[in-house]
Structure formats: structure tokens, C-alpha cells
Amino acid sequence: MTLPPDPEGRPAEPSDAPVAAVAAVAAVAAVGTAVGSAAAQVLRRVFGYESFRSGQREIIEHVVDGGDALVLMPTGGGKSLCYQIPALVRPGTGIVVSPLIALMQDQVDALRALGARAGFLNSTQDLDERRAVEAAFLAGELDLLYLAPERLRVEATLRLLDRGSIALFAIDEAHCVAQWGHDFRPDYLMLSMLHERWPSVPRVALTATATPETHREITTRLGLADAYHHVADFDRPNIQYRIVPKKEPKAQLLHLLRTEHPGDAGIVYCLSRASVEKIAEFLAGQGIPALPYHAGLDSRVRAEHQARFLREDGIVMVATIAFGMGIDKPDVRFVAHLDLPKSVEGYYQETGRAGRDGLRSTAWLAYGLQDVVQQRRLIDASPCDAAHRRRLGTHLDAMLALCETVECRRVGLLAYFGQRGTAACGNCDTCLEPPQAWDGTVAAQKLLSTVLRLDRERHQRFGAGHIIDILLGRSTPKVTQHHHDTLTVFGVGEDLRELEWRGVVRQLLAQGLLAVQGEHGTLALTEASADVLRATRTVALRREPERVARSSARSDGDVAGQGAGQGGGRSRRAAPVELPAQAAPVFEKLRAWRGVTAKEQSVPAYVIFHDATLREIATRMPTTLTELATISGVGENKLAKYGQQLLDVLADAAEAPEPD
Template structure:
């Protein structure tokens, strides 16, 4: 049974009537002084798991976060709730830092945010020695995993928390980790005795869709124009050059977009991030350097124009959509060149053989997700060791089931072509040359190397070029073909012989000819909200837009992101209820005491204007 003070903080400070999922058990465990390792999906309410214990326990909760650029926003959001919060990082001038230190020593801070780099500084450690610490919260704890997707070396030093402050409870939190990563986190952070809490990884409001890459820019533009007009979203690209090109392309086509990558000036990056957080309807085109810790709840889509390196990375990045529980889209365009490029990157990567094998295993799992004919959500959940329904009804393979076909003969033809090039001519080429040979094309290169004299020339006319590229892609995904060298030439694998000897059947995925446009994702609620967000009638929709206009003005006046005032889900509940008094307004999820006092009367006036 959770303590009365925890419920009091949940209701009075955060405005929620009930905990969600395992939040209640986690909060009680930490309040009682226990260590915890928490896996909870983005938008699942991880922050409450340490914020509430920090407010209940005596002292200040110290939050280790890798996100210096976002600490100000995190602190502003807490202050709006009436929580006494501060941060220490390298962006502060000496006077600001001195004031924060004084507040901490005086016991006048509920939460103090520090970066892992800052915690390693002896002066910061001595400061913490002099104050009273309620708990340590290690956010984005997967950063400690050395073969993970967001490794941060400074996280390796955080085992010192237990050594230096053995009586202070620690809670490590992450949105994504396999069982192996969980064990690595526990080992490296000295959390062997911690209690593990693993919430469901399912994000039912997110619709997962993976499409064959044809004209990716145009495919992306079609997605935004037909399904996400005026929506905020993130587009991930592999390279800085791609980020710039895609951002320019979207702007030229009337979609407000900003670039974000490590090559930009730090001030430009900070300004673009700030605009994305504070303005409605912006699209951020970015490398994966962007997004960790972004607490923008109304991101309606995450699009990938390049193949992610791992399922963990894909899940983490797509999880930035729909934190408010509203319908959202995770869309990925995936093609043959992605597979070739990723295999090449692994082959030429730094590290020993074990490291490259680990990278290859991560990629294999990602390719399996792309090529599956089964429910994508079920496969995603299975990767993290959780059961799922055979059909979720909200991914492309469920909405428009692809066909599975026997591709053994085409596989044999393709592998024979690669074999003959190597054996008869001592040559290795990329996928394009093998496909041209199979299709019987007399290109300049085919003629130059007399490949039209090979016995396999023209034997593949039953498939179109795009279909042959799919065959190559799926053979690479299944380990029946490999790429090597700087130019990504095709080579056979040990398993290729089984197909050539007719000892192994090769089943492949065939995309629907004209996939039906997917309906909007089904509605679900995440976070600490207990009631589903209501659908609005036309009159309610008008009220909601009026409330959004009021919120935008209030956010601009206060210099904070709009969601810091109220989430869309809260405004929709207000629009549906249309309260006539502050007492009625206080019953809405997300309306705590401080926000009621600060914004309540303005909301009531907006409802009657």
C-alpha cells in the first residue's frame, strides 16, 4: 500500500488521481530506501517514479541526466508545478551556480539536476557531502552500456554513488534495454541488489510502418501532406549532409523544418531545439544525436529515412512520438542500399571481432523486424522478452498483410550469378551489376566485361528490377549473401551453398501492390493519466482550439514550451468537460494545485470567451 504522502503529492502537485502500472510499487520501494532499476517506455511516466519519492523523502533528490541543453526546460516544467528545482551545469555563470548551491545546502531544493560529467568533479562531490540527499536518480541509464546506442563514458563512473553515499537509495531508469543490457546496467552501476521493475514495452498508440525505399523524399512528403498536416515530428537521417538536404527539401515544399546535427554551431543547435520545443507544427530533421530526453508530448510522427543500427535504437527513437498517448506514426523507409551500407560500416568499424559480431547481431535483429510478414509490434515486444498478441491491428503488416512467397528459385539465380562472376571471371560486383545481368541488360559495363556471355545472362526476366533488389535485400537479411570491402561487393556465405544445392527453401516477403492508406493509430493513454482522452464533437473541437490558442499566448508570455502549461490530453479533457468552476476544473487529470492557482481562472475565461 502506497503511503498517504505519495498519493497527496500525486494529486496535489501533479494533478493525477491514480498511479499507472508499476509506478505505485516503484514509488513506495524508493520512498522506503530501496534501490531500483526501472525499465519503462517513453511516455510511461518514468519521471514520477523518482520525483514523488524525492518530494516525500527528507532532503533533495539528485537527478543525473546527460541532457545539459534540456535541464533548464526540465526545471521550468517542475517550477510550474510548484516544485523547488534547480540544476548545476557548465552553462551557468558563477553567480547562478553559487545561488543554486546555497539553496541546496539550505535544504530549499526538492530536485537538483546534474550532468554525469559534473558529478565527477571533486567540488561537486564535496558540495553533495555537505547537504542532505533524498535519493539519486540515474536517468537514461542505458548510456552505461558500452555496446548500446547512446553510450556515454562518464556513466561508467556512477558506481561511485554507492561507494561514497552508501545509505542513499538509487533509482536507474531507461526506456529501452534487452535482458543483457539490463544486466550490464546493474553491474556497471553497482545495482546488483536493486529490485528490477519492467513495464510493458507496448506503445499501442504508435502505428509502426516500414515501407520499401523508392523515392524517399517524395514518400516522406506524401506522408506529411496526407496524414500529418501541421503536426510536429522528427525525421531521422544517417548523415549530416542528408539532414541538410531533407530539411531544405521540406522547407521548399512548404513544410516548416529545421536541421539538427553535431556539425552545426552549438548556438544554432540550441536555437533549433528550443524552437522545436516551443513552437507548434515544426519538423526536426536530425541525426540520432537529437531527441534523448526531449519531453515534447505532442510529437505526432517519427520518420526514419535510413535504417537504424539496432532494434534498441529504433525503439528509443520511435518512442519520442506520442508521449501524450494520442495516435502517432513510426514510419521507416528501408531499401537495399541501407543493408549494404550498414554491413560495410560494421566490417570497417573499430573494435575487435567480438564487437563487430555484436554490431552484426543488432543489425540482424533490425533486418528481421523489417522483413517480417508477422505483426511488427509482436516481433518488437518479443525482442525485449515480452509476449504480444499475434495481431495488434495497428501496424502495417496487420492493416495490410504482405504475402509470403517461395523465393528459392530467384535466390538460386542471384547466388549463381555472384558465383559465376567470381569463379569464371575472378570478379566481384555490387548488386546493380548482378541484377542487370539477370535482366539481360546490355549496359556499358555489361558489354565491357562481356557479362552477356555468362550462362545466367537474361534468366531473371520474371522479376522487375525493384523486385530483384528486394531479393538481394532479403538474402542479405537472411545471411545467405554478404557484402565486403569499400565498394560493397556481393559475396557468398557458408549458407549460400545450401540454397544452391537445393537443400534450403527461401521464403520471402512480397509487398502489397497498392498498400491501402493506413488509418490513424488507435487511441491509448500513457503516463499517469487514468482515463482515456475523450473524442471531441465539433463543438468540443472548437473549444479545444480556443484553449490551444490561449495556451500558446500564455507559453509565449512565460517563455516556456506550451506543454509545460498543459498537455493536449489535458486540454481535450477540459474541452469535453467544460467546467464552470475551479472546483470542477481541479478534477481534470494534469491540473494540480499550483497550475489551478496559476492558470485556472484564465482557463475558465477562455472557455466562456
Template sequence: MDGTQGMSEVTGSEALATLHRVFGYDAFRGEQEAIIEHVVGGGDAVVLMPTGGGKSLCYQIPAMVRAGTGIVVSPLIALMQDQVDALRAVGVRAGFMNSTQDFEERRLVEAEFLAGELDLLYLAPERLRLDSTLGLLSRGKISVFAIDEAHCVAQWGHDFRPDYLTLSVLGQNWPDVPRIALTATATHATHQEITQRLGMPDAKHFVASFDRPNIQYRIVGKADPKKQLLGFLKQEHEGDAGIVYCLSRKSVEATAEFLSRNGIEAVPYHAGLDAGTRARHQSRFLREEGLVVCATIAFGMGIDKPDVRFVAHLDLPKSVEGYYQETGRAGRDGLPSTAWMAYGLQDVVQQRKLINMGEGDEAFRRRASAHLDSMLALCETARCRRSQLLTYFGQEGAEACGNCDTCLSPPETWDGTVAAQKILSTVVRLERERRQKFGAGQIIDILLGKRSAKVIQFDHDQLSVFGIGEELAEAEWRGVVRQLLAQGLIAVEGEYGTLVLTEESGTVLGRQREVRLRKEPKPAPRAAAARERKAKSPAVELPAEVAPVFEALRAWRGAQAKENGVPAYVIFQNATLSEIALQQPTSLAQLGAIGGVGEKKLATWGEGVLGVLAGLRGEAAPSGVAGSSGAGRDDDPWPDYVGQEPPPEDEPVPEDVDW
């Protein structure tokens, strides 16, 4: 055995022991072990792993195994306290530094770092621009640099943060400290940009599968989107926590108010709210069960709430990367979840208009159009949506999943060549005969033979194409226009979203190309788990006789979370509670063998759990167990500030679109 092999075995066994002792798991998942061994051994790594795949362990364990403190670059300081609370709950010595702390608090954290008393220290990228921060780090012992949400370095990405461009200084100033850059979403181009801009040419790349099999992807035609959303939530996700994304602040406010008025507790979140309100709403979402947040894209990055059961979009995302990142916030615990979107013609027109009227240069518009084209292709596909997503991220050859809307209710296709020719001919007649350009609504009215006020005003009832499209209904014509836009056979132009021909239009008008279109699919049947789910019950498959045990444990967990001012999942996740309910341990040793119960949680909460189980069996709780919460002891994992509202962020929040 050579020295390298021996070191690998030692660090590998130490990493596995740390996983079991701290986090309560007996084995790594997927690429975790290989990544951890590589970083522990001193190598740089770029990690692409889907949300919920266990990225955090890939830097947390190396930070605990290697000598020194792991420095974690995290983009949202409003979440640092929650991240640190969760780590302290399992016995990890973690801290953070940001502008929400006063001088004494920062000085204490600095002293802990310099004394080697921290396993992990969280910093925002903005703080690494300060000479004082770089000077502090140079005086301490650093085990690893972790750059979380590394896609923020991509200038053409959906979450670009300029401060990430300066992070190459880490490799320059600390060439012997391993760096690990992590993200949940990146195309090949974004992957390369991360590597280049962070200055990590020798990093080993680990790309896990992008598949999230527990998420059901569904896209429906937009009719009355708020009512469609309400029906979806009432039928399938009543009482569940979830996120609803809208593009405009006005839509966010209106949707949250509509849901609240109809019996679903919802709060808004967007960049136009004051920082205190945003912080309160985010804190409620993390700590309460069953709350819905209606938000712009300013919300969600970095949030580690495992029991988000759905993510809904009422407007078309700008890119597949953005869509995947946002939908990936559902089902981090691996339990059944839904990614639902309402999508219509106006979404396409509006997105095209925003690109054309935007301030970016021609290169920016080309890239934005390419992103939108890929998003439209996902919406209009007749194949499995999951396999289309995986193909976009370079994961070829994925089989149909059997759990998305196009698998559950395969769409029919039809020869839409004549319909396409009628649309294009109407555009030609308006432009060449009248020197006019109009949007989709006017063109559809002409085809349907509607003598609307605008049709009469412009004498469009005198056109030869007036009334030649009565074989299709208005909704069907809107679908034709939408799909022609998606296929690049027609385009949107100018401030008013008028339709114009493209270079490809002539191939259709000249009968050189067949146009295949998809019929609007019938509503997909709801999954069995969704049909059976009752209000406020989690998506956990348990035998009927065990369900009351789970609910009792969940009620106990909720009381402890409220008492300690932390999210319920910080105490135990649903998957761990369900395993406890199934096994019903009668001793601390048996409880400690369950996945997700590490040494610290066992010491803090073990007796309380056993007391609940004993009470359900009609037995007296073991001595010292009754009412035990684990709080208030000498090893209390919750510092005094836990339970206070998170302070406002000290970096700018990305602006959303105002219509």
C-alpha cells in the same frame, strides 16, 4: 500490523497525496506505485518503462516525500532548464548546475541545496567526476539518486556515454541513499549491464510492458524517399510536430530544405552545426507547434515534448534498441502517432559496409552485425511488427496488434528458392570463372540481360547466367537480394559493398533449403483518425461541438506560452485541454478535479481557463479573470531567465556518419 507495513501505508498515502496535489492525478499507472513505494522505503531500483510511461514520477515523488534533495543525473544539459521550468510550473522546487551558469548562479543553487530548499537538483554525469561536486553533495542531505537514460552506461548500446561508467561512485559514497536507474529501452543483456556497471546488485527490477499501442509502425520500400516522406506528411501529418531521422549530415540538410521548399516548416539538427544553431532549433521544436526537425541520432534523447505526432526514418537504424528509442519519442501523450520508415537494399549494403570498414575489433563487429540482423528481421518480417518488437525485448506471446502495416495489409510470401539460386549462381560464376566480385546492381543487370556499359566492359553478357532472370522486375530482384542479406544467405564485403557467399549459401545451391520471401506489401490503409485529421488539428478525438472549445483553449495556451517563453505543454498538455473542453468547468473546484491540474497550475492558470470558457458561453469573465495569464504575481513560477535560448551543451555531442 508490523512497523514495515505501517511505514509502507504511510509513505504510500503520502505519495498518492503528492501525486494529486502537485500533478493533479488521482491514481498511479502500472508499476509506478510499487516502484515509488520501494524507493521511498529506501530500496534501490532498476526501472525499464517505455517512453511516455511516466518514468519521471518514479523519482520525482520519492524526492519530494523523502527528506532531502533528489539528485537527478541527466545526460543533456541543454534540456535541464526546460525540465526545471516544467517542475517549477507545478510547484516543485527544482534547480540545476552546469557550465552554462556563471559563478553567482551556481553559488545560489549550491546555497539552496545546502539549505534544503530544493526538492530536485539536476546534474550532468560529467559534473560528478569533479571533486568539488562530490564535496558539495557530501555536505547536503540527499533523498534519492536518480540515474536517467541509464542505458547510456551500456558500452555496446546505441547511446553509450563514458561518463556513466563512473556513476558507481554514488553507491560507494552514499550507501544509505536509494538509487533508481531508469531507461525506456534495454534488452536483457543491456539490463544486466546497467545493473553491473552501476554497482546495483541488490536492486529490485521493475520491467513494464514495452508496448506503445498508440504508435502505428509502418515500413515502406524505399523509392524516392524524400518524395515518399512528403506524401506521408501531406496526407497524414500536415501541421503536426515530428522528427525525421537521417544517418548523414548531408541528408539532414537536404531533407530539411526539401520539406521547407514544399510547404512544411522544417529545421536541421546535427553535430556539424554550431552549438548556438543546435540550441535555437531545439528550443523552437520544444516551444513551437507543428515544427519538423530533420536530425541525426544526436537529437532527441531526454526531450519531453508530448505532442510529437510522428517519427520518420529515411535510413535504416543500426539496431532495434535505437529504432525503439527513437520511435518512442512520438506520442508521449498517449494519442495516435506514427512510426514511419523508408527502407531499401542500399541501406543494408551501406550498414554492412560501415560495420566491415569500421575501426572496432572483431567482437565489436560481431555485435554490430547481430544488432543489424535483428533490425533487418524487423523490416522483413511477415508477422505483426509490434509483436516482433516486443519479442525482441523479451515480451513473448504478444498477439497481432491490428494497427501496424503488416496487420493492416498482410504481406504475401512466395517460394523464392529458384530466384535465390540464380543470385547465388551469378556470384559463383563471377568469382570462380572471372575472379571478380561485384555489387547488387551489376548482378541484377546480368540476370535481367541488360547490356549496360559495365556489363559490356567486362563481357558479362557472355556468362551462362546472363538474362536468366527476366521473370522478375529490377525492383523485385533488389527485394530478393535484400531479403537474402537479411537471412544471412549472402553477405556484403569490402569498401565497395560487393556480394559474397556465406556458409549458408551452399544449402540453397544444393537444394537442401527452401527460401521463403515476402512480396512487397501494398500501401497500408491510413487509420481513420489520420484520414480525418485536418491541418494543425491535434490527434484528439472530440465531438464536433466541443472542438471549437478545445481550439479556443489551445489558442489561449499558445499565447500564455509565448508570453512566458515556455513550451505550450508545460502549461497544460493536450489531453488535459481536451478534458477541460469536454467538462467545461465553471469553478476552480471543478477545474481542479480534472487530471493534470495540480494545485500550482490551478492557482497560476485556473482563472485564465475559466475566463476563456466564460467568454465562449457569452458570459462576463469572473472578476480579475479577463486577460489573466497567471504571470507577474508574487508566486510567478517563471524565473527571469525563462524565455532565453538554451545555452550550448558542455559535453560532446555524439558524431553522426558522414558519407
């Protein structure tokens, strides 16, 4: 493989780089050649990594040899290398099918910064831009070409591909092909035609979220039964999962950001557009740089907000789930949910956008009774058929079970994706502050009896708040108006506080012992309720522990790992590593240089270098280009382009006087 042009499109001739840089590049190339593998050479020369992560080599070599592959690997696990390296090794252009039109420019910028020749075709380009990319493809001048699945419905696109040389097809976000997945895209269903039209071109389908059922559906719909299947460890040990009772969500979120993540980039997910606007305005009013993102905003505003989030440090994006798929920003330190996700798949994918660099991050969810009622009501009101509603209900039940578990969150999350037998992580909220389980059978009988009497004796149904008022013996205007203070259950629940009763309702809904019905979210019994009322079934409930002051989730240090640019640590339980005190000011100087450089080139800062690479540089303090070339994440192109600048920054930092 010849050295590709640089991001500005110039040929990468030796005269473009200082003589010392050329020598260092040659030394790196010699190391790669010694490995004896074209893929390993590309890994070192282009991406700057010494070794593959678990499973990558087998996938890459299989695709390089012309085989198909289906790759299930968590966000940040290094999926992109599984098609990028084969595209660089095989003759022709790798065609990447991606649903993320708004992010294609950033993906292409990142590849060009590495020295790869990349382009895209989508509706954001004018005619001249599209023609230039098409000409480059036909001339064999592209290593990778990104397309949206919708573009493959256009006959002109298919004829264009027929005329060029195709190295492989990469189907990114492959879970979009699954009818029951959380990001279903009908256009993905037609991708089975790729093999029919180009039978000799290998295909690699990739996704970060697939249950065994979704895995089977992707296999069937894309015709990948005979492909090489790789299912990675779905654990993200650098993410701390926490689910808290929702009390005052805005205040709870503000406390999280101020005490644990001041100045950090993060994402806050809300269910509705109105909530997104309110939370973004609230955070901005509290001095936190927050931007809204939802489908109701003007497309130019959305694009501007997304660009700021990717390119600036410390931006908090408040968004609906329309935001985030495919986001490559590695330094998202937290993902917060202020509303209950609809499924475990959605929750896992959204929380997985935190900590792609392998450093400590937080997945935080505030969850309350109203969330359950609202989600049940949305399912009941869904215009889809009964089978689809049942599937939606099953997804929600699994999400509620994860919220209400007294066991390790991570164990439950991994079990959902078919990864069983894992040990408790010791790092989620239920491990750090184990909740107590208590026998809630009597409390459940009291509450179910109240619902039963209202329905059977009065032919009335009410929401949770009114039921709890009756149990607590409150003579509210509504209670007295309906003469509910004359019921035998009036006041029988004074042994529990209102907050505890709301927890009982929430958990009975989660266990299928209560149901939500109608537009107003009234409570009704289920078939399973009778067993509790007849005392033939006991009910175990979760009691939240008293919360103690929590230290910063980042104070324990960062998770060490192989090339965080590949997205994570070397082992499932990587040891925390602190940035040495003497390296901290050097790291900040490097970040400042990176910020200026990224702004000059109009690209996100992580396109220049990831934080993990700068941390290693600051710690090791290389003094020559040859030493710099051994840093993880410093490939040939970046060494030639930025190497001397980095050494100058390090020299200045070394000469700076130490603070008193």
C-alpha cells in the same frame, strides 16, 4: 510537504492566489489526505493525477522507504514520477543524473510550473548562477537538482553533495551505462561510486530501452542486483508502426506529411549530416516548417532549433540520432526514418519519441537495399575489434529481421525486448495489409549462382546493380566491357522485375545468405549460401502487397487514457475517443491561450498544460475551480496560477455565437 514556491521563486502564500482558488486547493489537499499515502497526496496535489499507473506505486513506495530500484519502462510510461515523487516526499534533495545538458532548463521549467523547487548545475551556467543553485541546495531549498554525469568527476561537486542533504540519486537514461547499448556514455561507468560514497542514499536507475542483456549489464555495472526491478509492458499501442520500400524517399516523406500529418510536429531521422540539410531544405521549400539538427551545426544554432521545436507548434525537426534523447515534447505526432537504424534498441527509442501524450501517432520507416549495403559496409570499416563488429552485426541482423518480417511488427518488436506471447496488434502495416510470403528458392539460386560465377570464373566481384543487370539480360556498357553477357546466367532472371530482384538481394542479405564486402559494397557468398545452391535449404521471401490509399492515421480518433501527462493510455488496447464536435472550437481557444501564456513565460507550451488536459477541459467545460481541480493534470500550483484564466476562456467560449 509544504506548498513549494512558484516558478518565479516567490513563496506560495495564500495571498498569492484568489480566495476561491485557495479554497479549491484546500479541497484537493483534503482528498489527497484521505488517500492515506504521502506519495498519493503528492501525485494529486502537485501533478494533478488521481491514481498511479501500473507499477508506479510499488516503485515509488519502495524508493520512499529507502530502497534501490531499476525501472525499465517505455517512453511516455511515467518513469519520471518514479523519482520525482520520492524526491518530493523524502527529506533532502533528489539528485538526478542526466546526460541531457541541453534539456535541463526545460526539465526544470516543467517542474517549477508544477510548484516543485528544481535547479541544475552544468557548463551552460556562469559562476553566479552556479553559486546561487549551490546555495539553494545547501540551504535545503531544492526538491530536485539535475547534474550531468561528467560533473560527478569534479571533486568540488562531490564535496558539495557531501555538505547537503540527499533524498535519492536518480540515474536517468541508464542504458548509457551498457557498453553494447546504443547511447553508450563512458562517464556512466563511474556511477557505481554513488553507493560507495553515500551508501544510505537510495538509487533509482531508469531507462526506456533495455533488452534482457542490457538489463543484466546495467544491474552489474551499477550494483543493483538486490534492487527492486520493474520491467513494464513495452507496448505503445497508440503508435502505428509502418515500414515501406524506399523508392523516392523525399516524395514518400512529403506524401506522408501532407496526407496524414499536415501541421503536426514530428521528427525525421537521417543517417548523415548532408542528408539532414537536404531534407530540411526540401521540406521548407514545400512549405513545411522544417529545421536541421546535427553535430556539425554551431551550438547556438542547435540550441535555437531545439528551442523552436519545443516551444512552437507544427515544427518538423530533421536530425541525426544526436537529437531526441530525453525530449519531453508530448505532441510529436510522427517519427520518420529515411535511413535504416543501426539497431532495434535505437529504432524503438527514436520512434518512442512520438505520442508521449498517448494520442495516435505514426512511426514510419522507408527502407531499401542501399541501406543494408551501407550499414554492412560501415560495420566492416569500423575501427573497433572483431567482437564489437560481431555485436554490431547482430544488432543490424535483428533490425533487418524486423523490416523483413511477414508477422506483426509490434509482436516482433516486443519479443526483441523479451516480451513474448503477445497477440497481433491489428494496427501495424503487416496487420493492416498482410504481405505474402513466396518460395524464393529458385530466385535465390539464380542470384547466388551469378555471384559465384563472377567470383570463381572471373575472380571479380560487383555490387547489386550490376548483378541484377546480368540477371535481366541487360547489355549495359559495363556488362559488355567485362563480357558478362556470355555468362550462362545472363538473362535467366527476366521473370522478375528490377524492383523485385532488389528485394531478393535485400532479403538474402538480411538472412545471411549474402554478404557485403569492401569499400564499394560488392556482394559475396557466405557459408550458408552453399545450402541454397545445393537445394538443401529453401528460401522464403516477402512480397510487398500493392499499396492501397490509406486514410489518415489520426482519423480513427485518439487513444483515451489516464493522465496523458503521465504518457499514455489506461490499457494496452485503449478505445479510440473522438473530441466531441462542440468541444473542438473550445479546445482551439484553450490552445491559443496556452500559446500566449507559454510565450510570455518563455517555456514550451506543454509546460503550461498538455493537449490531453486541455481536451478534457474542453469536453467537460468546468464552471468552478473545484470542478477544474478534478481534471487530470491540474495540480495545486497550476490551479492557483491558471485556474481563473481557464475559467475565463471557457466562459468566453460558452458565450461565443455558434457558427452558421
